[in-house]
Amino acid sequence: MKAILGTILVVMLSLGVNASPTFAAERELNSPEQEFTVEILNVSPEFKAGENGTIEMNSAFVTKQNGSSDELFGSFWAEFEYGEGSSDNVYKTKNWHITDIRLAEELSAKEIAQIKVAFYEEMENLFDEIPRSNIDRILNSLDNYATAGLNTEAPRIIYTNQPSALILIDGQPYYEGLNKRYSKISNTGVFMVKDNKKDDYYMYGGGLWFTSGNALNGWEYTPDVPNRINNVMRKHARELYNNMQDEQFQAQIVPEIIITTEPAELIATDGSPKMVLIANTKLGYVENTDADLFRDLNTNKYYSLFSGRWFSSDRLEAGWQYVAPDALPADLAKIPEDHDKSNVLVSVPGTKAAENAVKDAQIPYVQQIDISTVLDTRVDYNGEPEFVQIDGTELRYAVNTSSPVLMWNDTYYLVEEAVWYNSTTPYGPWQVAQQRPEGVENIPADNPLFNVKYVYVYKQTDRVVYTGFTSGYTGSYVYGPTVVFGTGFHYHGWYNHFYYHHPMTYGYGFFYDPFYGWVPVYSPWFRSSFYWHWNWHYWYGYRPPYYPPIYNRPPRIEHYSNRPTSGVRPTQPIERPGRPSVSPDRPTTRPTQPTTRPSQPSVRPTQPATRPSQPIARPVQPSVRPVQPAARPAAAPAQMRR
Structure with a gap:
């Protein structure tokens, strides 16, 4: 066996094998005894040191029922003991135990048990003996499946206590001519054009127009723009132009526009921070913000979560530093699973949510x-x-x-x-x-x-x-005991006559949802048109993010950010809905890949209380080209820039 200690495989969506009670019971009664064969795929298994002298492994695999041509793909976890082998160079493996199996299909407990039987036979054949050098390397390694080399340097974290929108320009503005009079700024994800004759800039987002004499600051709301600007949008950003009317409902508050040319994240509270204590902890969270913002009452330090990474500071305005998962306040793990802020548990070591995310990360x-x-x-x-x-x-x-x-x-x-x-x-x-x-x-x-x-x-x-x-392709990586989004590196785009974007980690407030995967948090006062213009997206250049087939996502639940209470324009009252008592069920059949690009959720859903059941049937092959990766991960090689 060739054992390679490497990078764990990572995923965006949670697709476990635990059957729903109704489905499992029905399938348990009706499914006949079946024999399965399993094959470990030729991507090398990964190993780490377990407890009590054991070795843990995981690998991708394919299985099928004997007599059937239908193949099911998934990942499995096992642990084993080892002792003296047939020579001084090998160890003999023994006492194999399959600890978990996860597939993109839901099977009954009986079928899972039958697959486990096939696994034990396969383990004895493939891994009867293991080279001593591999075991010794495992025992000496501190890398437990973690992705190596990720960057944890803190981005610039900006705090404001009023409605604000963070607009990212990738370095200094790069201009591409549209015609003799107008140029676009191509290294940003929003519609931003320059009138070369008057040196005026125009920007559109969330049903609002803004204008400025400088691309980097001074943006102000304007109720009207010249018809020429509308014509430019219609010709060069047709999709955005066609959706302008749909965005008018967002035009309730005029936000402050904050431009950044470096990796940054925004914490915007609606007025002074309003702290709410979490029961049975010395922990509070700020409720009047769309960010995940906490305060440890033992130290009075603030903690905030961006792209799966925790950052801490004594004050909101500055001084933010990365915090390793094992240095977090212990009370974060005590947040109840049905709490409004339970979404952060996926980034807290030792929680079931974190464990599930890491395991689900390995489903091929x-x-x-x-x-x-x-x-x-x-x-x-x-x-x-x-x-x-x-x-x-x-x-x-x-x-x-x-x-x-x-x-x-x-x-x-x-x-x-x-x-x-x-x-x-x-x-x-x-x-x-x-x-x-x-x-x-x-x-x-x-x-x-x-x-x-x-x-x-x-x-x-x-x-x-x-x-x-696996979802490393879409920007989701295991880092220690949790998953993070993006590599943390800022890859400056390449430009000459045209501008080519690269993946980004920060600037979009990514958070992890077990059904949506990594989701950007749009500004409540400047969203929807974000990331659409010029077909520019936060992961992998001008191509849209690539997602595995979607099963059943929970209904869109309004987050705090949908109920602004102050600003220039009068608001309509929007109440924050209660938390669902149960999560929605996944459908009994798995749908085909959508023929059109699905929209991203505009607001953050709250965490469902229970995990939905999974589909029964396998999908058909997508009939259309799916959309591609999702995010863009601090500074890349100098030769990329010109």
Whole structure:
């Protein structure tokens, strides 16, 4: 067995195997005895030291019932003991115990038990003996499945006590001409244009227009803009223009516009912070903010959570520093699961929510691709293809394109919709690849193509390739005992005649929801149009985020941010709804991939009290091209900038 200590596989959506009582009981009664076969996929299993001298492992696998061609993909966890082997170089494994199995399908307890039987047989065959060097390396490693090399440097955290919107420009404004009179600022996610004749700037968001004489400050609300600006929007941002009327309901309060050109997050309270104590703890939380903001009454320190990382300061206005998970106040773990702030439990070590997120992070999403598939996509470059060495590897990557293209051994590799392709030219045509280029697993986190290491070729036959991904591809990583979003590095985009964006970690208030995955928190006073303009998105350039198939998301629940109480415009009363007593059930059949891009939730849902049941049937293959990754992770190599 080849054991590799590496990066844990990470996911965005929670899809466990615990059956709902109704479904499980019905299936338990009606399902006949079946025998299953299992196969550990050829992505190397991962190991760590367990308790009481045991070794824990996890791996992706595929299983099917004997006599059936339907394959189910998932991840399993096991632990075992070890002793003297047949030689001085190996250990003998013994007392295997399968501790957990998670699939993207729901099975009965009987079926899970039958799969476990097949696993025990497979373990005895594959892992009867393990090289001593692998065990010794495991025991000496402090890395328990954690993604190596992530950046924990705190972003700039801005505090304001009035309605505000944070607008991110990736460095100094980069202008691209639209016509002789107007230019767009292409390194921002909002509609922002410059009138070159008058040196006036215009910006649209949340049903409101703003104008300024400087792109970086001085933005003020304006009730009207010249017709020429509307014409520019209609021609160059058609989707946004068509949705203007739908956004008018948001135009209730005029926020202060805060422009940042560096990684930043915003804490905006509606007036002075209003602290609410959490029962049976020495912990309070601020209720009049959309941020996750707490205060430890033992130390009077503030704690806030952004992109799965905790930051702390003695005061709101400055001094924020990263806090490691094991240094958090113990009372955070005492937040009740049905509390309004229970969403943060996923980022608190030792909680069930954190454990589930880490385990769910390892579920593979796999599809079969015909081995003869040729991608009819031509990769475009800004000039001649320009490739730059990736540190620590023999790989080079293209910097002047929006597509993730690698070069290795005079062969070019492209990742498109979580599938590896290769070609003899940097333009294509692109044939489905039967293996990844060597060294992909060593791409460092400070490289903007870090996420492609989480796209795998699991196995091949003479007819099909099994390819898939885990949510590291979409920007979600295990870091110690919890999951985080983004690598924490700021990858400056590449620009010459055009601007190519890279993943970002901060600027969008990402939080983890077990049904939505990582979700951005839009400003309550400036949202919806955010991230739409120029087809620019927070993860991976101008492509929209890629999500696994959605099963059943909970109903959209209004968060605090939907009920502003002060500002320039009068507000309509919007009450904060109560917390649902039970979570919604997932459907009995799994839907196909939507043919159109689903919208992101505009507000943060509260945590459901119970986990929904899972679907019975498997999905059909998506009929349309799915949308791609989701976020953009502090400073990248200098050669990326021009």
